[in-house]
Amino acid sequence: MSIISEIAQGLSSLLRKNQKPIMQYAENIALVAEVSFDKTKVNQCQGFTYNPQTQKFIVACINADSSTQILYELNKDFSIARSTENTGADKLGHCNTLFYDGKLRATNGAANSTRIYTVGDDLTPGEYKDYTDNFYNVAYNPVTGQYASVLPGADNSTRKIRIYADSNLTDGKEYTIVVNEKNNDSNGALFIDNKIIFSLMKRIVEVEISDNTATIVRELEFEPKAEIEDFAFANGAIYMAANSHDYIRIYKYDFARSYFNNINNDFLNNGIVVGNQVGYHCQSKDGTINYVGLKVNDKNTTEVGDKRNDTIVIGKTLKHWPGGNASYTVLTTEHYDKAIYNKSRTDELFIKKSDIVATDTSKAPSFAGQIAIVDNALYIAESTDSTNSWRKVMLEPVSYTHLTLPTSDLV
Numbered sequence: 001m002s003i004i005s006e007i008a009q010g011l012s013s014l015l016r017k018n019q020k021p022i023m024q025y026a027e028n029i030a031l032v033a034e035v036s037f038d039k040t041k042v043n044q045c046q047g048f049t050y051n052p053q054t055q056k057f058i059v060a061c062i063n064a065d066s067s068t069q070i071l072y073e074l075n076k077d078f079s080i081a082r083s084t085e086n087t088g089a090d091k092l093g094h095c096n097t098l099f100y101d102g103k104l105r106a107t108n109g110a111a112n113s114t115r116i117y118t119v120g121d122d123l124t125p126g127e128y129k130d131y132t133d134n135f136y137n138v139a140y141n142p143v144t145g146q147y148a149s150v151l152p153g154a155d156n157s158t159r160k161i162r163i164y165a166d167s168n169l170t171d172g173k174e175y176t177i178v179v180n181e182k183n184n185d186s187n188g189a190l191f192i193d194n195k196i197i198f199s200l201m202k203r204i205v206e207v208e209i210s211d212n213t214a215t216i217v218r219e220l221e222f223e224p225k226a227e228i229e230d231f232a233f234a235n236g237a238i239y240m241a242a243n244s245h246d247y248i249r250i251y252k253y254d255f256a257r258s259y260f261n262n263i264n265n266d267f268l269n270n271g272i273v274v275g276n277q278v279g280y281h282c283q284s285k286d287g288t289i290n291y292v293g294l295k296v297n298d299k300n301t302t303e304v305g306d307k308r309n310d311t312i313v314i315g316k317t318l319k320h321w322p323g324g325n326a327s328y329t330v331l332t333t334e335h336y337d338k339a340i341y342n343k344s345r346t347d348e349l350f351i352k353k354s355d356i357v358a359t360d361t362s363k364a365p366s367f368a369g370q371i372a373i374v375d376n377a378l379y380i381a382e383s384t385d386s387t388n389s390w391r392k393v394m395l396e397p398v399s400y401t402h403l404t405l406p407t408s409d410l411v
Helices: 003-017 343-349
Strands: 029-036 044-051 056-062 068-074 080-087 098-100 104-107 115-119 125-130 137-140 147-152 158-164 173-178 187-192 195-199 203-209 214-221 227-234 237-244 247-253 280-283 290-296 302-304 319-323 326-329 371-374 377-381 390-393
Touching: 029 237, 044 104, 044 237, 056 098, 056 227, 098 137, 104 137, 147 187, 147 195, 158 203, 173 203, 173 214, 195 227
Parallel strands: 044 098, 044 227, 137 187, 187 227
Antiparallel strands: 029 247, 044 056, 056 068, 068 080, 098 104, 104 115, 115 125, 137 147, 147 158, 158 173, 187 195, 195 203, 203 214, 227 237, 237 247, 280 290, 290 302, 319 326, 371 377, 377 390
């Protein structure tokens, strides 16, 4: 049995087990790997597929002007097995999609939008063929032997899908779907049964093809700042490669598993967004109570914790930041005897307010500079040696009779 036949058999088995649409819920999609690439040469990923012959994934990364491409071969755990650097915008170019139809193929999508390359075992471009139609996002169906192509529509609100009967890629049957987007970008393609799956900026679209109509049967919206670029089917699951900052993110759609850390709970980038007065909840150990961990109330004040249980904030130092360049340490029990003192310790370390001004000079001063008021007379302590350390301050009214007014010869 050939590799393609094995894939077809696996897909047929999958379709018998699953209801339609194929991709049911966003909760089945989770981040499974982050792959680094050479940021000195390329800055984004594009095409992505699985090679059943080598049992390895292939992802293409390019630079800003599509003149440099690095193809990475990934093991099953998404560690890098090897890589090959290629150059030429007129060759692999933008590498919009990679797909496998018995051979590894790549669409140029940049300088030559009608050109599809065969990629050799050494991950370098081999022979190519120029077609009449444009090809950006292409997928192969190993069960039917058909090809699907996703193209921009007449405007941003539509997309065209062409279905080709065979590898000649001629006389494709064209369908138009309404997607209501703000741009004409579409990324990747996967062709399973009569379903075409591709990505828009913030959602995955699944289209069902019949003889004369194309109908969107599922749209999975997602929040993270990760742009899904292409799809691959391997080992009974759908995988997706996405751009995210300085690395490639690999997502997995598992038909048999719903993830708590799914694509919409992707805290690494965009965070979890909930509505006002909607708390982020945490379960008790026995699972019977949902405590509110964090929420923003109707006065736009952030509340941490739940009054039904204790709240512990963990960190090296707890600080308050009111904005700007200032930050302030919040005093805790760690600051006992450093910045927080009990009464007896305060009495030991600090002068009592009542001791600042004495009312009795028959006792030695408590500290040098202490003042005393006795019988309307003011005293100041020179030292703490004895009662003789008190010095009486003589206060006399100021006389202005000695002041001389300015004179002038002209007066």
